[in-house]
Amino acid sequence: MRWKAWKPLVWGGGRKFTLDELFEVRSNPQLDKRFFEFKEDGEYPYFTRTVLNNGIAWYVKYLDDEHLTKGNCLAVGMLWMQFFYMNKDFYSWQFTKSLLPKFKGFNSTLAQFFISYLNKKSKDFQSVLIRDFVKEFNNTEISLPVNSDNQIDYPLIETYIKATQKLVIKDLVDKVNKKLETYSLAIKS
Numbered sequence: 154m155r156w157k158a159w160k161p162l163v164w165g166g167g168r169k170f171t172l173d174e175l176f177e178v179r180s181n182p183q184l185d186k187r188f189f190e191f192k193e194d195g196e197y198p199y200f201t202r203t204v205l206n207n208g209i210a211w212y213v214k215y216l217d218d219e220h221l222t223k224g225n226c227l228a229v230g231m232l233w234m235q236f237f238y239m240n241k242d243f244y245s246w247q248f249t250k251s252l253l254p255k256f257k258g259f260n261s262t263l264a265q266f267f268i269s270y271l272n273k274k275s276k277d278f279q280s281v282l283i284r285d286f287v288k289e290f291n292n293t294e295i296s297l298p299v300n301s302d303n304q305i306d307y308p309l310i311e312t313y314i315k316a317t318q319k320l321v322i323k324d325l326v327d328k329v330n331k332k333l334e335t336y337s338l339a340i341k342s
Contacts, residue, residue: 167298170305173291175267176227176252181245182220189213189244197221200237200245202230208237213244220244225259227252227267231283234275238264248283252290262311270295 181200189199195212200222203210208230222228224241231248238261239251254263274293281289300306 167296168303168305169294169296171291172293172295175255175295176290177255178287178290179251179253181222181228181249181251183245183247183249184216184220186211186246189216198239198241198243200228200230200239200243200249202232202246202248204230204233204235207239208235208249209243210246216244222251223253226254227264227271229271231286234278234286236268236271236275238268250286256305256307258307260311262314263307266310266314 186199189211191199191211191213193212195214197213197215198207198209199211199213200208201210202208208228221242222239222245224239224243226239227236228239228243228245228249228251229236231250236252240261277293278286278289298306298309300309
């Protein structure tokens with residue numbers, strides 16, 4: 154593995170970018186919930202300002218294309234400023250926005266990286282008026298690793314996230330196995 158390439162991610166090096174270089178902020182088309190038919194097995198998520206369940210309050214049936222927001226983007230509820238990945242097209246309630254990637258290859262793994270960063274900044278975003286969110290967001294800087302062409306190294310970010318996920322899962326499995334071993338020994342004695 155190219156350890157030197159990991160250094161920018163781990164220690165904050167790399168190159169600085171403003172978030173407006175990476176994402177376009179859009180207000181979501183919104184309708185009050187009374188226009189929707191809510192179904193447990195509904196096809197479309199209904200995104201709201203909640204911080205629970207990936208920001209999804211309910212699932213709904215198809216209504217129309219005019220109010221549908223395209224998936225594979227980040228979404229934020231303006232009340233708590235919590236960011237989520239929306240893989241599917243969705244409908245939304247008031248005071249929500251979508252962050253559309255300006256780069257190719259955006260996916261759930263890259264989304265996890267940006268969500269982690271953005272949710273750490275949520276208190277900064279909460280400290281400004283909702284009407285100033287876009288300006289604050291656009292001017293926020295993030296350090297990202299770059300490749301030899303001085304372009305963002307998205308494959309490296311994906312590798313970093315996948316490796317981190319594997320380490321977390323391995324750690325969890327090790328802890329569970331140790332507890333099971335302890336319980337097994339306790340039962341035998």
